[in-house]
Amino acid sequence: MQKALITRLIALTFFFYTGDKLHSQNTELVLPGDFKGSIFAGDISPNGKWLATGTSVGEVKLWDLISGKQLKTFKNDSDMTVKVLFSPDGKQVLSHWPLILWDRTTGLRQYLAKDEDPFDFCFSPNNKFIYISAAKNKELLIIDRVTNSITKRVPLFDNPYCIRVSADGNLLAGDMGSEVWIWNTTTWEVIEKIPDEGAVTKNKFNFIPGTNQLLIQTDKKIINWDYKKHVAQINYPAQNGYFTNFALIPGTKQFVTSSSDSLFIYWELSKNKPIRKEKTNFYTDLLLIDPEGKKIVYNDYFGREVIVANIDNFRKLATLGGSTQPISSLDISSDGNKLAILNKKYIRIWDLNQQKNIVSIPTHLNYVYSVRFSPDGKYVAYGTPRNDIIIADIARGDEIYRLTGDQRIINSLAFSPDNKLLASGGEDSSLYIWDLEARKPIVIQKKLHSPPHSMSFSSDGMLLAVAHWIPFISLYDAHSGTSIKQFNGTIGPIETIHFSKGDRRLYFDMKDSVIRYWDIVTDKWGSLTKMDMHGIRSSIIEPERNLFISGDENGNLIFQNGSSDLQIKSKPHANNITSLVLAEKQGLFISSSTDNTVKFHNLKTGELVATLLLVDSIDQFLVLPDNNYSGTKRAISMVNFRKDNVVYPFEQFDLQYNRPHEVYKALGVKDTALLTVYKRAWEKRMKRAGIKEEDFTSNIHVPQIRLLNEDNIPANTNSNKLTLQLNSTDDTYFLDHYKVLVNDVPIAGRDLRISGQKSHENTDSISIELSNGLNKIQVSVNNEKGTESPYVTTYIEYRPNAPTPAPATYFIGIGVSNYKDDSRTLRYADKDIRDLAALFKSRYPDLKIDTLLNKKATKENILQLKEKLSKTKVDDRVIISVSGHGILSDSLDFYYATYDMDFEKPSQRGILFQELEALLSDIPSRKKLLLIDACNSGEIDKEDPLASSKASNPCKDLKTYNSKGGKMSKSSETTTSTSQNSFVLMQELFADTRKSNGAIVISAAAGSEYALEDSKWKNGVFTYSFKKAFQENPKNYSVGQLKEYLIQSVYLLTCGRQKPTVRVENLEFNWNIW
Structure with a gap:
């Protein structure tokens, strides 16, 4: 039986399948928000389940539109996919450039009209034909779907840039430049030529089903054209901007437009005035409506994420790629220990010695362009899109004050070395130099040559060098703002500028990819090296040791270091490299990009060491080139693996690749004790799963x-x-x-x-x-x-059509304060249950309550609860809460102490953990939560038992549940801190990929800890924290939020003496408990 279990775990968890064998080679990690390039093309499948997107790097991605998860990726032969379209049966996807027909399931491809220079295409509604506008001979091509070959050519005098077919398939419309033509698809006669009417562009249009009308988009209006009457019925005017797209809402007589002023406008086809407007933070050019007319799908300005929203209330349902954000700036502290990472939502302060997040500082803004450490490393400064600079305290993790001037979009900052001055450059071509003690500007320069783009103080703080967007360098007196000299021999924007040692020279990069110097004493300038790339976006320049590193707008990196002038070129990023910084202490240099990643590189060789992905404010994911990774549970749950265009969830590979000790070792973490603990945690996890290292290379029959x-x-x-x-x-x-x-x-x-x-x-x-x-x-x-x-x-x-009865909520409470063995008496265990029952009753008046308190809490009565729970329904909530003594047997199994349990023989009348868990097995309800407020209720390492928590109590007047009946093995007395930490770390680091009964089990204490109660709480601390969570968050609170609250609250209230654990979790199903 054990052998079969191990075989099942190996087969399920690690390998991809090909035929009847599973293989672990050639796997590719798919990061959340894995957008290489920008998304600006898309289509929804006819059944509304899938979304196909095309990107600026030639990929076609398939997404599950309901869950927002990525399913597959197909790679075109070009650098761009300008259009994607599902076939009417949803089994294939047609993409362009070039024109490739993909099998949605297998990924097999077939080229169409390869030598015809195709421009646009559409399927006939009956799926018998594909219509293609071809530029080579200015023709319409008709492809037979049986053979996928050309069966007819319709000659034209010009090439249609856009074609659309009517819902019945009888008509085809094409943009002929100054006119829109409509053809009969049987005779291919032109039945209508719609005139220009002074439109600037006319590249999007569509037939209105069931009418003789065609909607035609121009910059400033949408035209409703009746092609039977040969006249414009209605014009729908743009508001303040210009139209970027429109989409008809199926099943209604309405349509939606998007525009450059970030507005979504809903229109009735019969009226030329908007019926509703929705404002976003960006404009979009991708706009889709699902076949049911229930969801609206659109992209952001950068094409970095796709949003799925409810069409009626515009509430977001899913964001494809939106948990991560482009990294706009990096900075390293002067002591080399901390890295500031800026995206449009947060500044993450990263510990470079332990490679972990220290604090996340919210920007409360849509976009921030630059971040800089103060020289003492205590603060960070960042500019806003408005007219102020925010100074944030790293220890506090939030803003402490603002510097407010009259600058627009502050995109460059520089501190003076003595921490007394701060220079800021604005997009309005302004320069301010601030006195940080007075918090006032001492220099204000307006209407400069062009916006300051990069700035650097001299080592004595007396000079400020400013590189402008339009190629120009200015040298200022930092205290008076007097212009000392200027240099205008540059080509293109300067991204990086700084003083040499001794301040005699300025080093800078330029658009022509040449890195240069300017001797400010002799006024001479010259070249240092030429980087073989296009459009440098950031550089590290240290000619004294022949160190030159540059990144460009396409994600390429050039590395030159040492006595040789040999340059090593790589492409670590998919998109624009936004920052490069040196981390000398760690032997690294670090790059960031709009592809949402931060990458660590070896400073000696230039090789990629690791990739960091930040998810929202607190989660992160680190991965090595060999796919070994480490991260928070939530971030890891968002990761997938891909093989042969099929995407698999993280669970199938987590045991093999989730190796924190390997990741931190590769990143140069020097804390050997920490690395040992990480490795022990991984080894314990492997042992618990019954897996050996050599199993990863096996081919398992499945x-x-x-x-x-x-x-x-x-x-x-x-x-x-x-x-x-x-x-x-x-x-x-x-x-x-x-x-x-x-x-x-x-x-x-x-x-x-x-x-x-x-x-x-x-x-x-x-x-x-x-x-x-x-x-x-x-x-x-x-x-x-x-x-x-x-x-x-x-x-x-x-989604049921008619209202359905509200699901029931069951609360099962078991609590014992007064035991048959009166030496085991507790004060608050039964009160814990009564309090929780009252709490749930206040939220759910029809609550179904069953409480077993004190004498009623016998083994027979507890096990009989299963009969009641077997009558639940799938949407019902079931919460079981137990409070009282918990002890460990000689074999280290957890038992909940019933009223009449013999504490010397817990197996006779006590309730085994597995018996408590089994109450929630084989019942219809899918929303199940088990709360255990008892000592030793967390999982314990039976192979290396943890020491008891009878250590000194750091909180005064804190009492514990009496647990004299519990027994710990003698080995616990000599257990090392490494053993203790590694087991706890295993639980914290690694998601539980074991499939249980789907219930979430939260234990009040670890397997080696006591659960505490005190008169000041008038409850056990676990129950007290539960009540606080309800009082502070009375509505729409998920079990995931509750879990995090309980862990933090109990830990703080007990000064670290007690920390709840999640003994079993369900990462995917985060339902609301109230």
Whole structure:
């Protein structure tokens, strides 16, 4: 049995499958927001489930529109994908440039009209033809879908830049430059020529289904043209900007426009006045509506993320790529220990010695352009898009004061070495020099030659060098603002400028990729080196040791170091490199980019060491080139792996590649004790999973499973039942059973046996009851040896047509203060349960309550609760809370102490943890939470038990639950701190990829800790913190938020003596507890 379990874990967790073998080679890590380039093309599948996007680097990405997860990536032969379109049956995707027809499932490609110079294309609604406008001979090409070959050519006098087909397929419209023509698709006669009407551009249009009308977009108006009456019916005027796109809303007589003034405007087709407006922070040029007319999909200004929103209230439903942000600036502290990382939402202060986040400072702005450390390393300064500079205290993690002047969009900053002055440059061609003690400007320069782009103080703080956007260098007296001299022999913007040692020279880079110097004493200038790249965006310049590093707008990097002039060229980033800094202490240099990443490079060789991805304010992910990684649980849960264009969730590879000790060692962390703890944590995790290092190179035989009706599963349904048609195969062993998960919860907690005789291939139909809202459905198959296939996954959203009864909330409370053994009496355990019951009753008046207190809390009564819970429904909430003594047996198993338990023989009347957990197994409810407020309730390392928490108590007047009946092995007395820390670290670092019953289990204390109670709380501290969470967050509070609150609150209230743990978690299903 153990061998079968190990085989199943290895097979499921580490390998991709090809045929009937799984292989670990050639895997590619897919980071969250893995956008290489900008997204400016897209299409939604006919069933509304998938989104195809085209990028500026020639990729086609497929996304699950419901979950927002990336599914596949196809790579074009060019550097740009300008259009993507699903076939009417959703089985293929057509992309351009070049024109490639992709099989959505397999990724197989077929080129169309390869030598015809195609411009635009569309499918006929019946999927029999593809229409292509071809520039080579100025023709319309008709492709037969059976053979995918050209069957007809329609000659034209010009090439249509845009073509669209009517909903019935009878008409085709094309932009002929000054006119829009409409053809009959049977005779190919021109039936209409729509005149220019003074439009500036006319490159987007569409037929209005069921009418004789065509919507035509120009810069300043949308024209509703009746092609039967040959007249414009209505003109819809732009507001303050110009139109960028429009989309018809299916099933209505409305459409939506986007415009350059960041407005989405809703229009009635029959009226020329807006009926509704929605304002965003950026304008968009991608605008799509799903086939049901329920969702609107659009991109941001930079094409770095795609937003899916509810079309009725504009509420965001998902953001593809939006958890990460482009990195606009880096700076390193003068002591070399800290790195400031700036994106448009946060400044992350990063510890370079331990490679971890110190603090995240919110900018509260849409975009910030520059960040700089103060010379003493205590503060950071950053400019705003408005007219002020914010000084933030790193220790406090927030703003302490502002410097407000009359500058627009401050994009460059520089501190003087003595920390007394700060220079700021604005996009309005202004320069301020601030006295930081007085918090006032001492120099104000307006209407300069062009905006200051980069600045540097001399080492004595007396001079300020300013490089302007339009090539020009000015040298100022830093205290008076007097212009000393100027240099205008530059070519293009200067991105980097700084003084040499001794301040005699200025070093700077230029657009022509030559790095130069200017001798400010002799006024001579010359070249230092030529970088083989286009458009330098940042440089490190140290000619004294022949060190030159530059990054360009395409993500390329040139590295030159040492006695040789040899330059090493690489492409570590997908997009524009925004900053380069030296980290001498760590032997690194660091780059950042608009591709959302920070990369660490070896200073001696230039080789990539690691990539850092920041997720929102507190989460991060570090990965090495060999795919070994480390990160916070939330960030890791957003990572996927890709092979052969198929994307797999992180769980299938996490055990193999999640190795923090390898990551920090590669990054030069010198704390050997810390590295040892990290390695021990990883080893413990491997041992718990029953995996050995050599297993990663094995080829494991596994069964296969396919979802046969995937294309027929809609994105949304009003039926609460879904049927899955499955095909399973195993050439070697008999198939045994399926495992079906909905939102990571096994359906009814059971495995489903394969129907019929024992076989090597089986086709089955499984009916699943859906939960209200989003359903993530996963199915795997096991063979008779216990080996499990990878999961097949699909998403569907259930929205009933008619209102349904509100789901029930069950609260089961078990608490014992007064034990049969009166030496074990507690003060607040039963009160904990009464308080929580009252709390939930106040939120849910129809709460279904069952409490077993004191004498009623016997083993028989507790186990009988399962019968009541078996009557729950899939959307019901079930919260079980237990409070009282918890002890460990001689074999280190946790037992909850019932009223009449013999504390010397807990196995006889006590409740084993697995028995508590089993109360939530095999029940219909999918929202399940188990709270255990008892000593030793967290998981414990049985191989290396932790020391007891009877150590000194740092909080005065703090009492504990009495646990004299608990026993710890003698080895705990000599357990090292490394052992203790590594087990706790294992729980904190690594997501629990074991599939349990889907319940979340939060324990009040670690496996080696006491759970504390005190008169000042009048509760156990765990329950007290739970009550505080409810009082402070009374609405829309998720179990994930509750978990984080409890861990932090209990830890702080007990001065670190007690820290709750999540014994079992469900990362995917973060439901609201109230």
